Amino acid sequence: MEFRFFYHFGAYLLMLKGMFSKPENPKMYWKQLMQQSVDIGIGSLGIVFIISLFMGGVTTLQTAYQLVSPIIPKATIAQIVRDTIILEFAPTLTSIVLAGVVGSKIASELGNMRISEQIDALEIMGINTRGYLVMPKILGALLTIPCLVVIAGFLGIWGGKMAGEMAGIISNDEFIQGLRQELKIYNIFFALSKSYTFAFIISSVSAYYGYNVQGGALEIGKASTTAVVVSCVLILFSDYALSAILL
């Protein structure tokens, strides 16, 4: 897919606009939303669980490695781990991994439906395919990805605590004491804002590339890769933009 920014941006906006029409049968749309929420949410739990634990553990070890001054209390390590995970690692790292897992799944699923004429079959039946196929994916992602980010945050901090204790760097009590020091609720709001933005980017960009596949099996793979790459770039760009605006 060649790089034609304005063409793709225009087509992307038209796809989003096209999602909004009266559902042919709200029950079927609801069923589809629930199915997508399960696919995206439950389907990604395993990978989120693994990366969060290691992300927290590594953050603790590396923070402790850099804080060698005896003047700095050990509880500061927990404070840094907590804020790093809440502000950056849980929303951004999790979303980048989800761009790969969920984004490629959405793009290849829709791409396959396009190539095998399933989307045409739905259109012929008189179904708004953008509304029936794309919208539930975006809503499903908006419902579940922030939950996954919250879970990633908790697991990351827990992983950090475990790693600190196992390595003999910081005791459980000191870690918990550090977690309680100067917690800013705004940081959690910031992390959730990022997670909603990233969820929208991952689902809508991947759906756009999958929905507009033309050609054969090779193009599905290409669309899937493009969807992941573009999603990751947009996640990093919006991460910077949100940090500059909200912090």
Added chain:
Amino acid sequence: MIELRDIKKGFGDKEILKGVSATMESGKVNLIIGSSGSGKTVMMKCIVGLMTVNSGTILYNDQDFTAMDEHEKKAIRQEIGMLFQGSALFDSMTVEQNVMFPLDMFGKGSYKEKKKRVMECLDRVNLKDAAKRFPAEISGGMKKRVGIARAIVLNPKYLFCDEPNSGLDPQTSLLIDKLIKELTLEYTITTVINTHDMNTVMESGDHIIYMYQGVKQWEGSNEEIIFSKDEKLNDFIFASEFLRDAKEMRQMEMFRDKNWRERLPGDKPGK
């Protein structure tokens, strides 16, 4: 009845349909034939609304489809059933769920009533036993039959079939043709088939439109095809020695038939 009036369609500078006019009558199997790149698939996609025409008019029972808004088009589409070349079955659903899908989306009535209708349709295509199987677990011919069952489940007025015989053995092809023909007569549907298959042309085509380089080159019945003097049509239909011999034999048979001698057809040139 579907009527096409001077429809034109192009992509960029390339003109695919160069002003095609034709009529497809209800209760008849209407065939669109032509070599690859002649514009028959584009024509079918324009008729069902998957592509928009550049100019011209498409009428469904005298209602101008090209001038309709999305809402009105949706209403017409619910009267259309379509069998796709690759069947286009939903992979994640069983055969039964595939056929049930249009009923779930648009049909009224209880689950029991819907299930009864699904079973009727599956029975009609001889696939009642495969109801619980997934598309990946059935053969190409069975997939086509599921596609037909899904297409007729809402009692459509129009049935479109894109290459219904592609990838099938001759016996299964005949079965599919027979089924489509029977359904067309049974429900008085306007059936439009896009095909390359000469068996379909000779056995079940009531009305044939031959497309050549985006233009309707010839139009007539399958009996008239035998006597057609259109060179392009003859080159396309009777491409091999075997088919030319078969044509001559058929001509002789028809000459022997007194009724046929009395109404010897002439060519009806296209626009």
